[in-house]
Amino acid sequence: PSQDKIKDTVMDPEYLYNTLKTLLQQVKLHPSAWPFQKPVDKSEAPDYYDHILYPMDLKTMTERLKNRYYCHKRLFIADMTRIFMNCRSYNKPETEYFKCANTLEKFYTTKLKEIQGEK
Numbered sequence: 543p544s545q546d547k548i549k550d551t552v553m554d555p556e557y558l559y560n561t562l563k564t565l566l567q568q569v570k571l572h573p574s575a576w577p578f579q580k581p582v583d584k585s586e587a588p589d590y591y592d593h594i595l596y597p598m599d600l601k602t603m604t605e606r607l608k609n610r611y612y613c614h615k616r617l618f619i620a621d622m623t624r625i626f627m628n629c630r631s632y633n634k635p636e637t638e639y640f641k642c643a644n645t646l647e648k649f650y651t652t653k654l655k656e657i658q659g660e661k
């Protein structure tokens with residue numbers, strides 16, 4: 543039993559890492575992910591960083607995952623949610639970016655629930 547305990551504890555970080563890696567990969571491959579692959583370029587939105595204080599993107603999340611920053615699910619969820627919140631805060635509802643955020647968030651939330659074993 544004690545041996546199991548040790549294995550279980552060790553497996554957790556690896557299990558979390560691999561689960562988040564798969565989820566992030568699926569999100570990055572989604573057709574609506576294109577606006578979020580890299581940090582917003584100032585040349586495309588000169589005032590973006592005046593409005594958005596905590597930018598986030600899928601490339602940064604990939605680096606954070608690799609650096610083992612996501613030691614708990616909630617850290618991953620916080621960064622992913624920020625991508626969508628930033629987009630909906632800076633862009634108007636009728637824009638392509640805003641629509642991509644909603645579509646991608648629906649996909650992401652569905653995948654997350656599958657992992658968490660929710661119905």
Ligand SMILES: COc1cccc2onc(N)c12
Pocket residue numbers: 576577578582583586587590628629632633639
């Ligand atoms: C290429 O993505 C952009 C370009 C210009 C403004 C933007 O706000 N949110 C974005 N994802 C965005």
